[in-house]
Amino acid sequence: xxxxxxxxxxxxxxxxxxxxxxxxxxxxxxxxxxxxxxxxxxxxxxxxxxxxxxxxxxxxxxxxxxxxxxxxxxxxxxxxxxxxxxxxxxxxxxxxxxxxxxxxxxxxxxxxxxxxxxxxxxxxxxxxxxxxxxxxxxxxxxxxxxxxxxxxxxxxxxxxxxxxxxxxxxxxxxxxxxxxxxxxxxxxxxxxxxxxxxxxxxxxxxxxxxxxxxxxxxxxxxx
Numbered sequence: 001x002x003x004x005x006x007x008x009x010x011x012x013x014x015x016x017x018x019x020x021x022x023x024x025x026x027x028x029x030x031x032x033x034x035x036x037x038x039x040x041x042x043x044x045x046x047x048x049x050x051x052x053x054x055x056x057x058x059x060x061x062x063x064x065x066x067x068x069x070x071x072x073x074x075x076x077x078x079x080x081x082x083x084x085x086x087x088x089x090x091x092x093x094x095x096x097x098x099x100x101x102x103x104x105x106x107x108x109x110x111x112x113x114x115x116x117x118x119x120x121x122x123x124x125x126x127x128x129x130x131x132x133x134x135x136x137x138x139x140x141x142x143x144x145x146x147x148x149x150x151x152x153x154x155x156x157x158x159x160x161x162x163x164x165x166x167x168x169x170x171x172x173x174x175x176x177x178x179x180x181x182x183x184x185x186x187x188x189x190x191x192x193x194x195x196x197x198x199x200x201x202x203x204x205x206x207x208x209x210x211x212x213x214x215x216x217x218x219x220x221x222x223x
Contacts (some may be wrong), residue, residue, distance in 0.1 A: 008108040011077040012036065013046055014055060017064055018074035019164040027064040035168070075135040080107040082128035082135075083118050089129045090122060096129055096182070097173035130173075131161030131183035131219075142221050148189075149199060149215035157220035166217035176218075179208045186223060201207045 006014075016035045020027040033043045038056040045063065055070035066074055085102035088094040094102060110118070119125075120139075126139030133139035146158050161183055166172050176182065180203055190207070191200040200217045201208040210218075 006073055009046070010050065010055070011108060012055075012104075013050060014066065014070050014074040015077045015081065017056065017066055018071070018078055021066070023163055023165060026061075027063070028062055032064065035165075077107060079135040079137075080110045080115055082132060083115060083122065083125075084110065085128045085130070086122050086125050087118055090125075095174075096177045097170050099129055099152075100135065100167040100173070101170060118135065127161070127183070129182075130167055131159070132164060132167075141219070145219045145221050147216050148210070148218040148220050149192075149212045151189045151192065151199075151220070153191050156188070156223045157187050158223045159183050159185045159187065159218060160221050161219045163217040163219065166214070170194055172214055172217070175214075179203070179206070181218065187220070 011053055013032070013036070016032055017027045017154055020031060020035065025031065029040060029043050029047065033040050036043070041072070047056065047058065051058065054067055055073065057067060059065055081103050084106035085099040088099045088102055089114055124137060125134060126137045131143060148157070149209045151157065157195070158179060162173070162176065162181075166176075181187070181201075185203060187208075188202045189199060190202050191198075193199070193214070197212050199210050199212060201210065
C-alpha cells in the first residue's frame with residue numbers, strides 16, 4: 001500500500017489513539033485531549049476530519065477506533081518515533097528522559113528511505129529505549145507482563161517496558177533514569193502501601209520509592 005502524505009497533526013492524533021488502545025485504555029475524546037494537551041472542541045473538530053478521511057470510526061459508546069487505513073498510518077508513525085528515540089540515545093547520546101520529546105519532532109520529517117537507513121544503522125532494534133516494541137521489527141509485548149502497581153510485597157520482577165503514558169512525563173522519566181529503573185533491570189517489591197499511595201522497590205542494595213500512579217506506567221514480568 002502506498003504511503004499517502006499526512007500532516008504532522010494527523011499523525012500525532014493517530015499515534016495517540018494507537019498508544020491509548022495499546023495500553024488497554026478506551027480512546028475517548030476527553031482522554032485524547034488530555035494526552036495531546038489540547039481542548040475538547042479541538043479534539044472534536046479533528047475527529048470529524050479523521051472520520052471524513054476514513055482514518056477513524058466512532059463507536060456507539062463514543063470510543064475512537066482506528067480503521068485499517070488509520071492503523072497503517074499510526075504504526076508507521078510509531079515506528080519512526082521509536083527509531084528516532086533509538087537514534088537519539090544510542091548514536092547521539094541524548095539522555096534517556098529527553099528522547100521522547102525530541103523524537104516527536106524528528107518522526108514527521110523522516111522519509112521511508114531514511115527510516116530504513118536508520119534501522120539498518122541501529123542494527124534493526126526491536127524496541128525503543130523505554131522497551132516499547134517497534135512496529136515492523138518483530139518485537140512484541142510479553143503476554144505475561146503486568147503493571148508494577150498490581151504486585152505484592154516479595155514479588156521479584158524484571159522491568160519490561162515504560163509505557164508511552166510515562167514517556168510523556170519527562171520528570172518521571174528523569175526520576176526513573178536516576179534510580180536505574182529501565183528495561184532489563186531486576187527489582188524486588190518490598191512494600192505496597194495503598195493508604196500512602198506508594199510502592200517500595202529494592203534494586204540491589206538501593207531502595208526506590210514510587211507513587212502508585214507512576215508504578216502503573218511500568219510493565220514488568222515476574223522473574
